[in-house]
Every structure is written in C-alpha cells, then in structure tokens.
Amino acid sequence: DAKTTQPNSMESNEEEPVHLPCNHSTISGTDYIHWYRQLPSQGPEYVIHGLTSNVNNRMASLAIAEDRKSSTLILHRATLRDAAVYYCILKGGSRLTFGEGTQLTVNP
C-alpha cells in the first residue's frame, strides 16, 4: 500500500479554519484519498474522500493537488468536538491501512 506522511500534531483555535496536510508522493492512479478521524475512546469515523477533484461535504472539504501527490483536509470552523486524530489513507481496494495520523488540538 502506498504511504502517507502527516504531521504528528497540530493546534487550532475554536471557530478558526484548520488545514491538515497529507503527502502521498507514491499514490497510484486508482488510489482514492480517504480521511478518517478518531475521537477519544471511539472508533474511527469517515470524514471525506476524493480521487482527483476537490470535494465538499457537511463535515469538511478536501483539496487535492493537481499532481495528486498531496492533499489537505479543511475544517472550515473548528469546534472543540473536532479535537481528534485525523488519518489520511490511500485506498486502492477494500482495505484501509492506517498510519499514525495527526493529533488535532482545538483551543477554546
């Protein structure tokens, strides 16, 4: 499975936008870019995914570089409930391969 690189941790203030980066220079043409997050003491939950074009949903936006070697998850207005570990995952089939993720801290 192709690897992703994310910062270990990031910090944000409540109600400010958050940009979580992910590098995936070895991505293949058929890999989808998925983002999951894991709130404390819970199972991971799906956030968003995309292939080539930028994507928006009610939770977040996903900006994908033109060469697809990097992507950015955008939380438009962070809340305290968004404090979690965020995982960027390349998905080329049914399996998910988790890395260490980015621990997001949201300050009130």
Add this chain to the structure above:
Amino acid sequence: NAGVTQTPKFQVLKTGQSMTLQCAQDMNHEYMSWYRQDPGMGLRLIHYSVGAGITDQGEVPNGYNVSRSTTEDFPLRLLSAAPSQTSVYFCASSWVSGSSYNEQFFGPGTRLTVL
C-alpha cells in the same frame, strides 16, 4: 439501523485463556474486518472478509482466528491469550462493490486486557 456493534465493551483475561470477540452489522455489507490499536498508535489490520465463507489475513494475524458463516457476523477468536494481545479491538464493515471509494463503518471497540 444499529450499524456495527461489538461485544463485550471490556474484557480481562488471564494468559492462556481463550475468548471470542463478537462483531455484527445490519447494513448487509460484504466486507468486514478486525483491527487492533495499541496505545498511541494507528490501527493495524488483523483479518478481513469479503463475504460469507471467505476470510484472509491482514497485517498482524498471528494468535487470532476468524470465520464468516453469515453476512452479518464476523467473530474474532483468541485461542490462547497473551499479554501482547492487550489492545483495543475494532470491527469495521463496508460495501465491496466500488471498494476503493466506499467508506468503512467502525464499531465502538472492545478493550481487552490480558494479565
């Protein structure tokens, strides 16, 4: 829909004991999988199944057995528990068709301690 359910929520075992972690989903998903998560780490895939009667190994299968007799259930068996199996276990499910873009749904986890 209940989604993905796991039982028990917590379990303490002694070394050498056996037990089965239960996982069930009511979304008619073909794909089901088991992960373990050690403190401060990401999830690692133990076993997975793409349909009833079909199972395969993931990244860390040693010490665990699975079977898939129905679409709904995917139990994980520890035959002889070891302290190294102390972890939080998550079950997940998803559609197989169009698998690369389908999201996975995770259960709430089982926290297992082996003494």
